[in-house]
Amino acid sequence: MSAKDDVLPELEERYQLYLGMPRQFIPWYPTIDAEKCIGCKKCMDFCHDTVYAFVEADKKVIVQDRWHCQVYCQSCTHACPKDAITFPERADVKAAIRELRQKYPAY
Amino acid sequence: MKTSEFYELSFDKFGLKVPKGYWFAGYDTWAKVDGNQATVGITDFLQTKMGDVAFFTPSEDQVLEQDDVLGTIESIKATIDLTIPVSGKVIRFNPQLVDHPEIISNDAYGDGWIVELELSDWEGDKAMLLPSEKYFELMQDKVKNALAD
Numbered sequence: 001m002s003a004k005d006d007v008l009p010e011l012e013e014r015y016q017l018y019l020g021m022p023r024q025f026i027p028w029y030p031t032i033d034a035e036k037c038i039g040c041k042k043c044m045d046f047c048h049d050t051v052y053a054f055v056e057a058d059k060k061v062i063v064q065d066r067w068h069c070q071v072y073c074q075s076c077t078h079a080c081p082k083d084a085i086t087f088p089e090r091a092d093v094k095a096a097i098r099e100l101r102q103k104y105p106a107y
Numbered sequence: 108m109k110t111s112e113f114y115e116l117s118f119d120k121f122g123l124k125v126p127k128g129y130w131f132a133g134y135d136t137w138a139k140v141d142g143n144q145a146t147v148g149i150t151d152f153l154q155t156k157m158g159d160v161a162f163f164t165p166s167e168d169q170v171l172e173q174d175d176v177l178g179t180i181e182s183i184k185a186t187i188d189l190t191i192p193v194s195g196k197v198i199r200f201n202p203q204l205v206d207h208p209e210i211i212s213n214d215a216y217g218d219g220w221i222v223e224l225e226l227s228d229w230e231g232d233k234a235m236l237l238p239s240e241k242y243f244e245l246m247q248d249k250v251k252n253a254l255a256d
Binding site: 018019046070071072073074075078079090093094097098101105106 | 133134172173174175176179185186187188190234235236237241245
């Protein structure tokens with residue numbers, strides 16, 4: 001049994017699932033380039049999933065809870081005027097989800 | 108395109124319909140499969156969240172794989188990238204969306220369809236989708252959470 005197997009039951013209980021799969025095993029979430037971020041909060045205005053938070057001390061937005069990000073949603077990138085937000089390659093995420101689906105059939 | 112039977116739910120004043128015989132992705136797009144072809148659109152839940160659709164810009168790719176970006180949709184509230192739930196070769200995008208994108212808002216599961224494709228890996232794609240009855244179960248929690256925001 002791998003370390004992943006050990007934590008699965010706990011994750012399933014504690015966290016939201018994505019189509020029956022633990023969301024925390026799906027590597028889809030934003031990354032903010034702090035150098036580019038001007039703290040305008042437009043990403044926060046767009047995203048209602050509590051992914052982002054504003055750090056008053058730095059006047060910057062950070063990724064507060066990446067697992068609340070909707071899988072394959074990258075629409076906040078349209079809201080950012082500085083192109084400071086990036087996401088992983090879809091192909092990599094797709095491969096990860098297909099591997100998970102073997103363990104968690106949809107129905 | 109006409110749909111007939113629906114699963115229906117309502118919370119307070121919010122109502123939601125899920126058509127029977129469709130397949131759904133976790134990112135709020137659907138596929139209706141007929142033989143080796145599929146019609147794809149967005150869910151009623153997504154169009155409700157977005158508000159009135161003002162523009163749709165299709166992908167320029169003629170061959171799309173499941174989870175690729177299908178196009179971009181703009182509403183009065185937001186601009187979002189749509190993700191396609193099935194793989195295949197584009198037959199045509201809905202020509203009505205050029206002049207009347209609002210039909211997505213008016214009839215998300217029918218005349219507001221977005222693209223028709225010739226399927227290339229339906230058996231593989233299907234394993235990643237939910238049939239209507241399972242999607243309907245999922246939506247009950249999703250709608251409650253959305254209303255709580």
